[in-house]
Amino acid sequence: MKEKKWQKFTVQSVILLAVVLAVSIFQQGGLVRESGKRVMADGTAVLEETKEPEEIQEVQSVKSVKSDITHIKKRSSTYIEIQKSMITTGAGIYLYDNYINSEVCMVIDGMTQKNFLKNGIIRYNRGDKFIGNANYKNKQDIVESIDIISAKTKDGLYKTEVKIKTKRLYAPELYETDDSYYISLAVPKNIYDKIVVIDAGHGGIDEGTKSFRGHYEKDYNLMVLKELKNLLDTSDNIKAYYTRLSDEKVSKVARTSLANNLDADLFISIHCNSSEYGNGEPYGVEALYSKRKPRNSRLENKKLAEILLDNVAEKVNSKKRGVIRREGLYIMHHSKVPASIIEIGYMSNKSDLKYIIKKSGQKKAAEGIYNGILEALG
Numbered sequence: 001m002k003e004k005k006w007q008k009f010t011v012q013s014v015i016l017l018a019v020v021l022a023v024s025i026f027q028q029g030g031l032v033r034e035s036g037k038r039v040m041a042d043g044t045a046v047l048e049e050t051k052e053p054e055e056i057q058e059v060q061s062v063k064s065v066k067s068d069i070t071h072i073k074k075r076s077s078t079y080i081e082i083q084k085s086m087i088t089t090g091a092g093i094y095l096y097d098n099y100i101n102s103e104v105c106m107v108i109d110g111m112t113q114k115n116f117l118k119n120g121i122i123r124y125n126r127g128d129k130f131i132g133n134a135n136y137k138n139k140q141d142i143v144e145s146i147d148i149i150s151a152k153t154k155d156g157l158y159k160t161e162v163k164i165k166t167k168r169l170y171a172p173e174l175y176e177t178d179d180s181y182y183i184s185l186a187v188p189k190n191i192y193d194k195i196v197v198i199d200a201g202h203g204g205i206d207e208g209t210k211s212f213r214g215h216y217e218k219d220y221n222l223m224v225l226k227e228l229k230n231l232l233d234t235s236d237n238i239k240a241y242y243t244r245l246s247d248e249k250v251s252k253v254a255r256t257s258l259a260n261n262l263d264a265d266l267f268i269s270i271h272c273n274s275s276e277y278g279n280g281e282p283y284g285v286e287a288l289y290s291k292r293k294p295r296n297s298r299l300e301n302k303k304l305a306e307i308l309l310d311n312v313a314e315k316v317n318s319k320k321r322g323v324i325r326r327e328g329l330y331i332m333h334h335s336k337v338p339a340s341i342i343e344i345g346y347m348s349n350k351s352d353l354k355y356i357i358k359k360s361g362q363k364k365a366a367e368g369i370y371n372g373i374l375e376a377l378g
């Protein structure tokens, strides 16, 4: 993908630099960032569009709360008001939660940013009120930056994105009154019963291990994560966050910070194993843990590892190799919440590789992790 983009870029820049600049400005705010299912203000879903790169974004529809902000205030004393007087269209308005970057993005279909003023974006935080640009000096201003970007979509329509980067991680929700839209910013732990963070190991240029037949670990970790997401999405009382949903490099710091900042109940990292030595032909499931004590949980890392090991080994029907203490790994060492790395099988072993690369096998591994999550959350 990267090579193609560069080629395109080079050709375009030879033609006319100005055109390239204009195109890249549009792309930054527009098509490239589109991701996932879009739900419009009236609740209807829009067909998925082909796009890249896929980002970690969740889409939320507007919740109509007509002329009543007591409900919004009750949800959280931290919220953002966006005045309707600036919005010249009745087309789709929706929210993206780009949580890995602590960024919430409100998208308004059918208009450019001409009418949009930062002064119409008001932040409320426990009684304090901030208007206009982000106030760096005052810690009470929850916003780190506000960017308003307009772009032309491929069907020739305009749309405006209001990107609001917050100083900490919130669970944004979009509400509406007669005069304004409101983005409620609750602390995730305050509104979700249980929070789990699921990590697909490696990604992007970090390929992980490689099978003797040329399969990259990063791809299979992600496939298992997506199967697990299908299961978790049906759960009402578990809120799941994902460190990546596409083939991208995410730093260990970002992965671990997500779990820590959410004060997650569980942090589970999906990996595949491999072995250099051929004779022993190791195969089966392992779960890794650290002796470190989680901050706010009675669940010990070792116990979580045991639960995951039991459930995954049972589902994939391979050997239960055991739980292994590993203190040197970054995410295990820096996680303040119960964490475990589950190694679903050995890519260096023929029979393990069979289920790792098959969709049915990935489903089994995901079911095992899902059952483990339910057991660990008790």
Ligand SMILES: [Zn+2]
Binding pocket: 201, 202, 208, 209, 217, 271, 272
């Ligand atoms: Zn790995």
